[in-house]
Amino acid sequence: MQRRNFLKNSSAAAAGLISAPLIASCKDETDTKIDTGDIALTIRPIAICTWNFENATAKAWEVLKDGGDSLDAVQQGAMVEEADVNNQTVGIGGRPDRDGNVTLDACIMDKNGNCGAVLAMQNIASPVSVARKVMEETPHVMLAGKGAEKFAYEQGFEKLNLLTEQSKQEWLEWKKTSEYKPIINIENHDTIGILAIDKKGDISGACTTSGMAYKYAGRVGDSPIIGAGLFVDNEIGAATATGVGEEVVRTVGSFLIVELMRQGKSPQEACEEGVKRIMSKNKGRTDFQIGFIAINKKGETGGYCIQPGFTYRTYSEEGHMNNPSESFLKS
Template identity: 75%
Template sequence: MQRRKFLKKTGLGATGILSVPFLASWTEDTINVTPESIEKPIIPIAICTWNFKNATAKAWEVLNNGGTSLDAVEQGVMVEEADVNNQTVGKGGRPDRDGNVTLDACIMDKDGNCGSVVYLQNIAHPISVARKVMEETPHVILAGKGAEQFAYEKGFQKENLLTEQSKKEWLKWKEESKYETIINIENHDTIGMLAIDKNGDLAGACTTSGMAYKVNGRVGDSPIIGAGLFIDNEVGGATATGVGEEVIKTVGSFLIVELMRQGKSPQKACEEAVNRIIAKNKNHDTFQIGFLAINKKGETGSYCIHPGFSYSKYDGTGQSNNPSGSFVKEK
C-alpha cells in the first residue's frame, strides 16, 4: 500500500516504464529515506595553503566557538600577516626591487560578496582592509594610495613594513639584481584559506606580499577574485599559490569551482586546473603552482606542479599537514 501511494504521488505508476522486477525490488527502507541516513558534511573545517599551523589553529578556534567562516578566514590569515618571520605575507614581507613592501589581499563571503586591495603599503593587515572594502563601499577593488587612504579613514595605523631582515636580504639581492622564482622557496608564496562554519556556509581569504624583488607595481593572482580565490556557497571554494601570472591566465580558482559544480571532486578539479597550466607552458619546470579546494561536503583536495606543496587542515578530528600530489613526481 505504501508503495502504491509513492508511485501515485510521483507519477511513476502511470508511466509504465518501470518493470515488475524493478518494482518488486522496492522496500519500505528504500522509500523511507531519512535525513539521518544521508552522509553528513565534514564541518566545521578550515584549510590553508602551506603548513601554516598557527593560522588554521586560529581559524578553528573561531569556528569551534560558533563563529562564522568569514571571521575564521580573516582572523586565520591575520596570524601570518603579523608574523615578521613569514617573509611572504604582511609585515616583514620581501620588498619589490625598489625596496617597497606592497601587499595584496582579497576576501569572499557566502553570499558572493567580495573585497580586495592591491599594491597597499604601510598597512600590516590588508585582509582586514579588503573586508572593509567589501562591507563598507560599493566597490570590489581599491588600489595603491587610494586603498591606503581608505585604510587610514577606517582607523588602520601606518606602519613600516620593511623589517631589518628583509631589508638586509634586499640589499644583498641588489648586488646582482638577478630575478628568478625558485621553486618552493619563499619568494612567491601566499596564504590562501578556506573554511566552512557550523551552518555549512563557506568563506575564503587570500593574502600575500607578492614576489620578492618584483617590478614596482606588479600585482599577482592573490587579490584577483576568480584567480587567487573563489567561493560559491552552493558548490565550494578554491585558492591558489605560486607564480600568480600563470594562475591569472587560467582564472584558476574559478575554474576549479566550476569543475566541482560539474561533479568533479576537489582533488580531480585541482588536478585538471594544474593540467590546464601545464598544457599551455612548455617551461613549467621553472615555476611552481599549487591549488587547494574544498566542496560543500567539506571534502578537500590539492595539486601542484612540483613536489613540496602541502596544506594545513583543522576539523573535528584535529589538525594535520597534508602533502599534495604533483604533476612532476618525486625523484
C-alpha cells in the same frame, strides 16, 4: 575514508530497506547529509589553508568550533600570518619589490558572493582586514595603491613600516646582482589562501600576500583577483591558489576549479585539472611552482601542485593535519 566508502557502497542496498519518512527523520545537517539515495558524510566545520601555516588554521578553528562565522574564521586565520614577522611572504616582514618597498595584496569573499580586495597597498599591516572593509563599507570590490592606503587610514588602520631588518638586508644582498629568479617553494611560496565552512554549512575564503620577492614596482599577481587567486560559491565550494600568480591569472584558476566541482569533479580531481590546464600552456617548463587547494560543500578537500614540496593544512574534528600534495612533476 573507509567509513565514507562503506556508507556510499551500502546505500543502494539500504534504499530498499529504509523508508523515505525514516530517512527524513534521521537527517542531521551538522553531521550527515542524505541526498537522493546516497549517504555521504558531511564534514563541518572545517578550515583549510595553503602551506603548513598551522597557526592560521588553529586560529580559524577557534572561531569555527564555537559556532563562529566562516568569514570571521578566514580573516582571523589570515591575520595571524600577516602579523608574523618571520613569515616573509605576507604582511609585516614581507619581501619588498626591487625598489625596496613592501606592497601587499589581499582579498576576501563571503557566502553570498560579496567580496573585497586591496592591491599594491603599503604601510598597512593587515591587508585582508582592509579588504573586508572594502567589501562591507564601499560600493567597490577593489582599491589599489595610495587609494587603498588612504581608505585604510580613514577606517582607523595605523601606518606601519613593513620592511623588517631581515627583509631589508636580504634585499640589499639581492641588489648586488639584481637577478630575478625566485626560488621555488621559498620566494614564490608567496601566499596564504584560507577557506572555511562553518557549522551552518556556509563557505568563505581569504587570500593575502606580499607578492613575488623583488618584483617590479606595481606588480600584482593572482592573490587579490577574485576568480584567480580565490573564488567561493556557497552552493558548490571554494578554491584558492599560491605560487606564480601570472599563470593562475591566465587560466582564472580558482574559478575554474569551482566550476569543475560544479560539473561533478571532486576537489582533488578539480585541483589536478587546474594544474594540468596551466602546464598544457607551459609545455616543457619546469622553473615555477603553483599549488591549488579546494573544498566542496561536503567538506571534502583536495590539493595539487606543479613541483614537489607543496603542502596544505586542514583542521576539523578529524584532527589538525599537514597534507603533502601530489605534484604534476615528480622530481
